[in-house]
Amino acid sequence: xxxxxxxxxxxxxxxxxxxxxxxxxxxxxxxxxxxxxxxxxxxxxxxxxxxxxxxxxxxxxxxxxxxxxxxxxxxxxxxxxxxxxxxxxxxxxxxxxxxxxxxxxxxxxxxxxx
Amino acid sequence: xxxxxxxxxxxxxxxxxxxxxxxxxxxxxxxxxxxxxxxxxxxxxxxxxxxxxxxxxxxxxxxxxxxxxxxxxxxxxxxxxxxxxxxxxxxxxxxxxxxxxxxxxxxxxxxxxx
Numbered sequence: 727x728x729x730x731x732x733x734x735x736x737x738x739x740x741x742x743x744x745x746x747x748x749x750x751x752x753x754x755x756x757x758x759x760x761x762x763x764x765x766x767x768x769x770x771x772x773x774x775x776x777x778x779x780x781x782x783x784x785x786x787x788x789x790x791x792x793x794x795x796x797x798x799x800x801x802x803x804x805x806x807x808x809x810x811x812x813x814x815x816x817x818x819x820x821x822x823x824x825x826x827x828x829x830x831x832x833x834x835x836x837x838x839x840x
Numbered sequence: 841x842x843x844x845x846x847x848x849x850x851x852x853x854x855x856x857x858x859x860x861x862x863x864x865x866x867x868x869x870x871x872x873x874x875x876x877x878x879x880x881x882x883x884x885x886x887x888x889x890x891x892x893x894x895x896x897x898x899x900x901x902x903x904x905x906x907x908x909x910x911x912x913x914x915x916x917x918x919x920x921x922x923x924x925x926x927x928x929x930x931x932x933x934x935x936x937x938x939x940x941x942x943x944x945x946x947x948x949x950x951x952x953x954x
Contacts, residue, residue: 758942768946769925769944769945770884770927775942816883816884818883828886828889829884829942830886832883834881834882836881
């Protein structure tokens with residue numbers, strides 16, 4: 727079965743500090759991978775998605791970047807965090823079997839920039 | 841991707857049937873309709889997916905009219921634990937080497953009371 731691991735669960739970082747959130751998946755190969763951010767009481771904002779190693783598409787201009795160094799690894803980064811980067815970050819995978827499949831989400835990381 | 845429109849919120853009582861309707865006037869021929877459920881501080885969870893007519897599983901039913909411009913998620917006999925945000929997504933097939941952006945709308949906040 728497909729599983730997705732995301733850590734840490736919570737993170738408090740000062741403004742201007744770097745960020746690295748890692749997401750790894752199991753039970754599938756060549757998945758579509760996604761990073762979302764959710765502000766308090768708001769919907770999910772798609773930040774990045776990746777259809778393969780080294781292939782990243784950015785949905786909104788922002789202070790963040792993403793990388794996919796391996797098929798089952800998706801990393802969200804920032805060189806200098808802003809207060810507005812606070813939120814709930816979710817990684818998701820969608821099996822790359824060629825059909826419209828359900829997406830699986832990680833447990834999320836609650837990031838607070840202070 | 842087809843844009844979706846859902847009610848922002850709905851209230852219900854335990855034991856009642858809840859129907860949440862989603863409008864997707866620009867749905868494409870290859871698009872499927874998928875519903876997700878999200879509890880606070882958790883990632884969304886797949887509920888049900890359909891293409892046309894009616895789909896039923898152990899937790900919900902999905903009704904899709906012939907023109908497919910809308911869909912209705914039906915939750916039978918809701919309980920307090922069904923209080924959550926429900927998202928309707930419309931998307932096409934994943935293509936090998938391509939991608940299918942998993943874009944969420946604002947969702948419907950369902951509140952179930954005693």
